[in-house]
Amino acid sequence: MGLKEDITNKVKEILETNVPIQEVSYVPDISDTKLTFNGSGLSFYAAVLYIDMRGSTKVLNKHNRPTIAKIHKAYLHTTVKVATFLGGDVRSFNGDSVLAFFQGNSKEAINNAVRAAMEINYLITSSESGINPLLSKYSAVDFGIGIDFGKILCSKIGVGRDNTTQDLIWIGNAVNKSTVISDQCSSISHIGISDIVHINLFDDLRYHKFKDAFGYERSNDMWVKHYLTYNDATENFYKTSYQCII
Numbered sequence: 001m002g003l004k005e006d007i008t009n010k011v012k013e014i015l016e017t018n019v020p021i022q023e024v025s026y027v028p029d030i031s032d033t034k035l036t037f038n039g040s041g042l043s044f045y046a047a048v049l050y051i052d053m054r055g056s057t058k059v060l061n062k063h064n065r066p067t068i069a070k071i072h073k074a075y076l077h078t079t080v081k082v083a084t085f086l087g088g089d090v091r092s093f094n095g096d097s098v099l100a101f102f103q104g105n106s107k108e109a110i111n112n113a114v115r116a117a118m119e120i121n122y123l124i125t126s127s128e129s130g131i132n133p134l135l136s137k138y139s140a141v142d143f144g145i146g147i148d149f150g151k152i153l154c155s156k157i158g159v160g161r162d163n164t165t166q167d168l169i170w171i172g173n174a175v176n177k178s179t180v181i182s183d184q185c186s187s188i189s190h191i192g193i194s195d196i197v198h199i200n201l202f203d204d205l206r207y208h209k210f211k212d213a214f215g216y217e218r219s220n221d222m223w224v225k226h227y228l229t230y231n232d233a234t235e236n237f238y239k240t241s242y243q244c245i246i
Helices: 003-016 056-062 065-085 107-125 131-136 173-183 195-199
Strands: 021-023 041-054 089-094 097-103 142-158 166-171 191-194 207-211 217-221 224-230 233-240
Touching (some): 041 065, 041 107, 065 097, 065 107, 065 131, 089 166, 107 131, 107 142, 107 191, 107 195, 173 191, 195 233
Parallel strands (some): 021 041, 142 191
Antiparallel strands (some): 041 097, 041 142, 089 097, 191 233, 207 217
């Protein structure tokens, strides 16, 4: 059988096979035995955090390759450590972007994702964080974070059993919209969240409380409404420059 016939037969098999979907309460990984190449899928609810570096081409042109590798490793290490500490599961790296899932159909999952974003913002951008001064010796790191919530479908793709030719795909509006929101964010408002995330925020992540000159307690909404086009419709989303100090 030739290559063309081999590919055609496999594509026909893929498209004509029903996809069995199983609900799970965790974020799958590549070793999950419930995921097979027969088109099976695992479905779960999660808040999705997507972070992407801005201006990476300028960084590439400014530094030699070993320095660029160090900058990327420091930025990615910071992002992953914060996300996992707050219950997130990092499942995808693509160059200078990271995709993390905070599993659960709950306000806690949503708020953990937002808190992670605000802590990452602090560590990378604040001169008081200890991380920012180290990175700034080479290059200031600009980035955008997008967060949405919804049901995710995970499926396994690849050719054969070779680990170098298999991966997981993550399907759902929450994944797509988090990347769209991330594209709208950069310095100084590094973080953007969807309307459903904003609705479910706990007060400590929505309002900045302070005392005025007369000693009265006041509060400001930390999030500013913006608009984006998604699926040919205009939707609200919200941006902030606020941080969570750790």
